[in-house]
Amino acid sequence: MRCGRKQDGFTLVEVVIAVSLLVIVLVPFMGALTNSIMMLYRGRDRSVASYLLQQRTEEIKNGGYDNLPVGEAVFPNYGGSTWTLKQNITAVNSMPGQGGSPVVKKVTLELDKNGNMVDSLTFLLYKGGI
Numbered sequence: 001m002r003c004g005r006k007q008d009g010f011t012l013v014e015v016v017i018a019v020s021l022l023v024i025v026l027v028p029f030m031g032a033l034t035n036s037i038m039m040l041y042r043g044r045d046r047s048v049a050s051y052l053l054q055q056r057t058e059e060i061k062n063g064g065y066d067n068l069p070v071g072e073a074v075f076p077n078y079g080g081s082t083w084t085l086k087q088n089i090t091a092v093n094s095m096p097g098q099g100g101s102p103v104v105k106k107v108t109l110e111l112d113k114n115g116n117m118v119d120s121l122t123f124l125l126y127k128g129g130i
Helices: 012-063
Strands: 071-078 083-094 102-113 116-126
Touching: 012 083, 012 102, 012 116
Parallel strands: none
Antiparallel strands: 071 083, 083 102, 102 116
16 A cells, blocks of 8 residues: 555545536526526517508508508418417507598507517507508
8 A cells, every 4th residue: 555645636525525616606696697598589589670660550551551451460470470469459449521531540560479478569650651
């Protein structure tokens, strides 16, 4: 048996302490990284939702006042994805001399992704143009 020979390497206690310190330091960074990724996905979803709502708004405006039925409509898989567009159109005003017919329609669009509302848009459509 050789007494006095120095052995290279780390003891089990040193390894456990080093790993523990590493875990204590890295865990908060992992949480921050996870939050950053979630915010990135939410931002992307909001951008896509904004684009899809603008696209539907243009379709409605180009279709004209008279071709826009009052009521609710749901468009599943809107934009070829997991988006659901909910459209609600109500007549909000009639003017004297118009025979009681509405001259303003209120359009509310809501865009959901997997059952969670991501964005919404409300605008008025006037007879004769926006």
